[in-house]
Amino acid sequence: MKYLLLVFFALSTIINAQELNCKVRVNVESLETYYRDFLNDFASSVEDYMNKTKFYNGEWEGNRIECSMDIFFTSASNEVNYAAQVVITSQREIYKSPNYTRMLTVSDNNWTFRYEEGQSFYQNETSFDPLTSFLDFYANVLIGFDLDSYAELAGSPYFTKALNIVNFAVTGGASSSWLNTTSSYSRRKLVQELLDERYxxxxxxxxxxxxxxxxxxxxxxxxxxxxxxxxxxxxxxxxxxxxxxxxxxxxxxxxxxxxxxxxxxxxxxxxxxxxxxxxxxxxxxxxxxxxxx
Structure with a gap:
């Protein structure tokens, strides 16, 4: 019965080209007025990247993962270097219900990156970029959690991809936010634990x-x-x-x-x-x- 229910659930959904339906909101109130204008298109650029980039290895079956990113800019050292705190959430449909169940809520308080007004976002899975690699990391984590809810350990390939991004960051001399930190949250530790046999x-x-x-x-x-x-x-x-x-x-x-x-x-x-x-x-x-x- 368990497997029949899940098969029926899968067949009752549609096939989409990409995997995420991500809503992005930006708050720049902590920045000096001068820097705010450089970020007018940032939310739409991030949203386009998350929703139009292909992260899944095969053809995605089912509805897109409903998720959101609330980005709170905390500082700008010049027109292109920024720091932000981000709250990432996702949810999925409950079978035969109009309701959703929350899958993930993460508060990542230390994102530093370079962004030039109007720049294009490009995915590169073989090198590290503080801007797009951060987005790739969370896209893979969101997909991994979603897949784990439908089949045991099904999210492992995407948690592995997320860990690879962390490793690129560490070897590429990225900021300390990509390391195991003393704070209550660490990107690296999250995916290490997801792939650790103890867990x-x-x-x-x-x-x-x-x-x-x-x-x-x-x-x-x-x-x-x-x-x-x-x-x-x-x-x-x-x-x-x-x-x-x-x-x-x-x-x-x-x-x-x-x-x-x-x-x-x-x-x-x-x-x-x-x-x-x-x-x-x-x-x-x-x-x-x-x-x-």
Whole structure:
């Protein structure tokens, strides 16, 4: 039944040339007025690049991945050198539902790059460019997460491509934002963990989790069983994982509210929420609130 449902879901969608439907918004309020005019076309240029560039290796089947990039410029050292903070989000359709489930929310606070007003954006997978390689990195991460939700480990080729971009950045002398940093988020660490065997149970569990989300309107009981199966997998692996794991933080920052909502009425909700407190201590207070309900 599981595989039949997924095949039907795939056949019910359309085939598109590219993979992303990315909405880009730019905020330049932190910049001096002089520099703002140089960025008038930046949002549309990034949006065109994300939506018209081919990132997937084959022919993309299904609707485009709904995603967004909110770019907050923080400084400009001259007319062409900029720094920005970026919030990247993505979501996908829930089977037989008008609703979507959030796939990813990332706050990347350290993007530095060179941009000349009116310049063209070109993809180059064999060299590093601080502007387009950043966009390529997140395009591949978004595609990888989307594919992982439909089949176990299906996103691996795209996480590998993202890691290759990181390696190009490191060997090319890119800024420290491409390294493993002491901050709570690191591009490099995110994709390293996604490809690390220690995190394999987590990624394999993504499939169960999102199948549970897809199946929720059909059978709440079965959907909850699948979500709990994912939680149990992660709980069993937790002692092998980095306590400051970027992947775990990224996933649970995105999904903790949905998990609480979907487990309402589950027969052993308290026991599962106690496990979640140990897996995701950052949201322990929210899990405690849910236990009391």
């Amino acid at each position: 394999r149970p987590v990624r394999e569990g993504f499939y169960d989790y999102f199948y549970g989300i897809d199946y929720y309107s059909i059978s709440k009981k079965e959907a909850q069983r699948l979500i709990v199966k994912f939680i149990d997998r992660v709980y069993a692996a937790k002692d092998k994982l980095d306590v400051r794991s970027v992947l775990m933080k990224t996933f649970f920052d995105t999904k903790f509210g949905e998990i609480i909502e979907k487990l309402k009425g589950y027969q052993d909700a308290e026991g599962i929420l106690i496990k979640l407190k140990k897996i995701d201590p950052a949201h322990a207070a929210k899990f405690d609130e849910a236990i009391k309900l």
